[in-house]
Amino acid sequence: xxxxxxxxxxxxxxxxxxxxxxxxxxxxxxxxxxxxxxxxxxxxxxxxxxxxxxxxxxxxxxxxxxxxxxxxxxxxxxxxxxxxxxxxxxxxxxxxxxxxxxxxxxxxxxxxxxxxxxxxxxxxxxxxxxxxxxxxxxxxxxxxxxxxxxxxxxxxxxxxxxxxxxxxxxxxxxxxxxxxxxxxxxxxxxxxxxxxxxxxxxxxxxxxxxxxxxxxxxxxxxxxxxxxxxxxxxxxxxxxxxxxxxxxxxxxxxxxxxxxxxxxxxxxxx
Numbered sequence: 714x715x716x717x718x719x720x721x722x723x724x725x726x727x728x729x730x731x732x733x734x735x736x737x738x739x740x741x742x743x744x745x746x747x748x749x750x751x752x753x754x755x756x757x758x759x760x761x762x763x764x765x766x767x768x769x770x771x772x773x774x775x776x777x778x779x780x781x782x783x784x785x786x787x788x789x790x791x792x793x794x795x796x797x798x799x800x801x802x803x804x805x806x807x808x809x810x811x812x813x814x815x816x817x818x819x820x821x822x823x824x825x826x827x828x829x830x831x832x833x834x835x836x837x838x839x840x841x842x843x844x845x846x847x848x849x850x851x852x853x854x855x856x857x858x859x860x861x862x863x864x865x866x867x868x869x870x871x872x873x874x875x876x877x878x879x880x881x882x883x884x885x886x887x888x889x890x891x892x893x894x895x896x897x898x899x900x901x902x903x904x905x906x907x908x909x910x911x912x913x914x915x916x917x918x919x920x921x922x923x924x925x926x927x928x929x930x931x932x933x934x935x936x937x938x939x940x941x942x943x944x945x946x947x948x949x950x951x952x953x954x955x956x957x958x959x960x961x962x963x964x965x966x967x968x969x970x971x972x973x974x975x976x977x978x979x980x981x982x983x
Contacts, residue, residue, distance in 0.1 A: 722976065725972060725976035727969075727972075728969040728970075728972035728973040728976065729973055729976075731965060732970060732973055735785055735789060735966055735969070736789075738783075738786070739789050742785065742786065746778060746779040746781075746782035746783060749779070750775065750776075750780040750783040750784070750936045751775065751934055751936075752775060753773040753775055754773075754775070755773065756774065757774035758772055758773060758774045759771070759772060759951070759952050760774075761952075762954050768781060768958035769958070771944070771952075771955055772944075773934075777955060777958040780941060780959075781936070781941070781958045781959055781962050784937050784938050784941065784962070785962070787848075787931060787935065787936065787938075788918055788922060788937055788938045788962070789914075789966065791848060791851070791852045791917075791918075792914050792915070792917040792918035793914055794856070795852045795853075795859065795917040795920075795921060796859070796910060796913045796914045796917050797856070798852070798857065799855075799857070799859035799860040799862075799913070800860075800863055800910065800913075802856070802857065802860040802864070803860045803861075803863030803864040803866075803867050804867060804903075806821050806825060806868070807864045807865075807866075807870075807871055807902075808867070808871055808899075810825075810864070810868040810871075811867070811868045811869075811870075811871025811872045811875060812871060812875060812894075812898075821868070822868070825861045825864050825865055826861075828861040829861040829862060831858075833858045833859060833916075833920060834858075834920055834923060836857075837851070837854040837855050837857075837858040837920060838854075840853070840854035840858065841854045841924060841929045846929040847929075848925070848930050848935075850929075850930075851924040851931075852921060855917050855920045855921050856917075859916070863909070863913070866909060867902060867903075867906065870902040870903075871902045874898050874902045877901075907977055908975070908977035908978035910974075911970055911973050911977060912970065912975070914970055915968075915969075915970030915971050915974070918963065918966055921939065922939030922942065923939060925937055925938075925939025926939045926942045927943070938962050941959035942963075
């Protein structure tokens, strides 16, 4: 990890700093915005951005900046949860295909290829339609929709590591199959996913926010960024700041995580 950090470009350090700030917003949003994200003040409704309200106020007089900061926990949290679901399912499929017999590998490969052919958002919309709208449903849908991509990468890595010379040598030394798996195959197959997962969290944040924007995820008055965009689109021509705040948060978060993931891949972490 130290070698990776030494190889970071200035842009990668900026992305890392942004991610750290976002993590602070998730863990302790009160340090950045101590107000109540749901507190209403009708007399202060639709105030434009100012020193008192950097992102203005919404139709109920709620401070948009406070809602964006406190909404980081929901938005980044659901992105992380969706990624964990996708990776967990991908690990089952990837290791089963990479280490199993040929017929199992062929069967899993066909299923994964069919699912991978569908755009992630289309597959997520299909799953949400079947299960019903809601934040939990959107997290599950995005997680399941991203699993095929991770599974393809993991299956290829597991196959490559399992047929490598050092794994063959470990087997000749008499190591038990379980020991070979936990000591050699799993670490070397999973570690390259670090960069991919960093990219995946940013993408999951965008997709979950997209589902909320369509009214299929979190619903107002939740400070989740996609739900805020959905609520603000009604006032787009009269109160543009209602969409700029959460939209900027989504864009900056996704861009920072994407840049950080590419930086990890560039310096050889992946």
